[in-house]
Amino acid sequence: MAYQLKEINDRILADTPAFLAECDAAYQKRVEEAADKIIARLDTSPIVLLSGPSGSGKTTTALKIEEELERRGMNSHTISLDNYFKTLDPKTAPRTPEGDLDFESPECLDMELLDETFTRLSNGDQVIIPKFEFTRQMRNDARGRPLKLEKNEIAIFEGIHALGPGIAGPHPEATKLYISARSNVLEGDALRFKGTWMRLTRRAVRDYNFRGTDVSSTLAMWANVRRGEKLYISPYKNTADIIVDSSLPYEVSVMKHYALPILKAVPQENQRRAELLDLIAAFDWFESIDPALVAKNSLLREFIGGGSYHYK
Structure with missing residues (x-):
């Protein structure tokens, strides 16, 4: 799927609020279709596994699916797989080709505990959902919380x-489920904005605003993030029962307000400067949208803030 630049800009100039509402409604329909599929398979399993690369909007999508399930009378619980990180031993932890700790590797997760958790939940037994403390880089089982699935209850592991x-x-x-911002923006056949640029922009803005990480640091991590995607995420996307495109046609026009200042501030000697300049130039193709017009429950709020969802 791809969006056409002219249509985006024409819709913005004609009636911006209506355009945003239409895009959000299209995304909500994808969420509703995912909820329908989950309910249809409830007799097979109460466990939902939701994957997607960095910046794909997994957390908001999971929360929206949870809302939709609850509207249908299904209690649901969203659990981050980050809580199943193991307390790593630097001597045995997975490493990148450069020798750094590889936090993108699935070896960082406690697979045995996850296997046990899924089996026990499916059997109606109670489990303890662990808590990983990133500030201390360790799992604190004392802060775990109990979970038991009753009839018509669903656990979404994201x-x-x-x-x-x-x-x-x-x-x-x-x-x-597999979630990703999968759509490019074209002008005719010419590529104007890559789907991967959307995800990089989302991550850069979020990390800068909410995680105290400057763009240079995000760019330095991005190469390993992309390597991890190609090794550990993309090969399995076609096994998904449901694939959801989380891209929004209006997001580049909103993101330029947040992204351009921090992207332009990256030092010229940065080794990814050439790609960065291409990304900066790409924003010029798009009409601007005032971020105040973005709905509080928009997926984009996961990255720009000011939304109605609580992100733990």
């Missing part, structure tokens, strides 16, 4: 490795 063989492999009965 994380980049959810569809990988170590997690989904032992539980083919689970409902599998």
Whole structure:
């Protein structure tokens, strides 16, 4: 799927609020279709595995699916797979080709505990959902919380490795979702904005505003993030029961307000400067949208802030 630049700009100039509402409604329809599929497979498994690369909007999509399930009378619980990180031993932890700790590797996750968790939840037993403390880089089981699935209750496990063989492999009965901003923006046949640029922009803006990470640091991590995607995420996307495109046609026009100042501030000596200049130039093709017009429950709020969802 691809969006056409002219249509985006024409709609912005004609009636911006109506355009935003239409885009959000199209995304909401994808969420509703995912909820329908999950309910249809509930007799097979109460476990949902939701995967997608960095910046794909997994968290908001999971929360929206949870809302939609609850509208249909289904209690649901969204659990981040980040809580199943192991307390890493630097001597045995996975490493990147450069020798750094590889936090993109599925070896960082406690696969045995996840396998046990899925089995026990499916059998109606109570489990303890662990809590990983990123500030201390360790799992604190004392802060875990109990969970037991009653009839018509669903657990959504969300994380980049959810569809990988170590997690989904032992539980083919689970409902599998893959989320990503998959759409490019074209002008005729000419590529004006890549889907991967959308995800990089989302991550750069979010990291800068909410995680205290400057764009240079995000760019430095991005190469390993992309390497991890190609190794551990993309190969399994076609195993998903449901694929959701989380891109929004209006997002580049909103993101330029946030992204351009921080992208332009990256030092000229940055080794990714050439790609950065291409990205900066690409924003010029788009008409601007005032971020105040973005709905509080928009997926984009996960990255720009000011939304109605609570992100733990």
